[in-house]
Amino acid sequence: MGYTEDDLIPLSALQHLVFCERQCALIHIEQAWDENRLTAEGRIMHERAHETGGESRGKVRVERGLPLRSLRLGLIAKADVVEFHFVEEGKWRPFPVEYKRGKPKPDDCDKVQLCGQAMCLEEMLQVAVPAGAIYYGKTHHRLDVEFNEQLRKKTDDAARRAHDLIRSGTTPEALYDKRCERCSLVNFCLPRAAKKRRSVQSYLIEARRPE
Numbered sequence: 001m002g003y004t005e006d007d008l009i010p011l012s013a014l015q016h017l018v019f020c021e022r023q024c025a026l027i028h029i030e031q032a033w034d035e036n037r038l039t040a041e042g043r044i045m046h047e048r049a050h051e052t053g054g055e056s057r058g059k060v061r062v063e064r065g066l067p068l069r070s071l072r073l074g075l076i077a078k079a080d081v082v083e084f085h086f087v088e089e090g091k092w093r094p095f096p097v098e099y100k101r102g103k104p105k106p107d108d109c110d111k112v113q114l115c116g117q118a119m120c121l122e123e124m125l126q127v128a129v130p131a132g133a134i135y136y137g138k139t140h141h142r143l144d145v146e147f148n149e150q151l152r153k154k155t156d157d158a159a160r161r162a163h164d165l166i167r168s169g170t171t172p173e174a175l176y177d178k179r180c181e182r183c184s185l186v187n188f189c190l191p192r193a194a195k196k197r198r199s200v201q202s203y204l205i206e207a208r209r210p211e
Helices: 012-019 021-028 037-051 109-125 149-168 178-182 191-208
Strands: 055-057 060-070 075-088 091-100 131-136 141-146
Touching (some): 012 021, 109 131, 109 141
Antiparallel strands (some): 055 060, 060 075, 075 091
């Protein structure tokens, strides 16, 4: 399946979807966003990653803010940093680097976003991109990521699901769990309130049942 230019969605939607489908819908369907200290720090980190032009360091070329696109996955984005590693005369291998303000997450949402960038680069440049890295501002450490078959399949699936969700125009119900404490949209989502509403509904249904 292929997409047209009009079908393209932000690649970041994959990260949002893997983290939480409701978060993805709030951002990409309802256009909800809450700028707080954490999101502001992340935005500033991305802006700094984009603002410096290209540079060369020995056998590594560095490009910042590189536009990305995949018609196969229906994605569009701007890479924070893409390093081009020298392989042989006239041949350079792309190595995407995504910047995140926090620390590594227990799920694969950041890895899926990075893998999506790699798959865009492969489609655009017709070259294999086997690995990349995520730089976390809280740990000041790079996490190397291998784009293996399992991660690529998860990225393919996330792209399809993100398109289906956004096309549906329907925001999933709130479900409170530990992820909610790490979500910048918790004040829009109000998952605890939704949990209480469900508890009341369950009580009323149970109370109405004949003995």
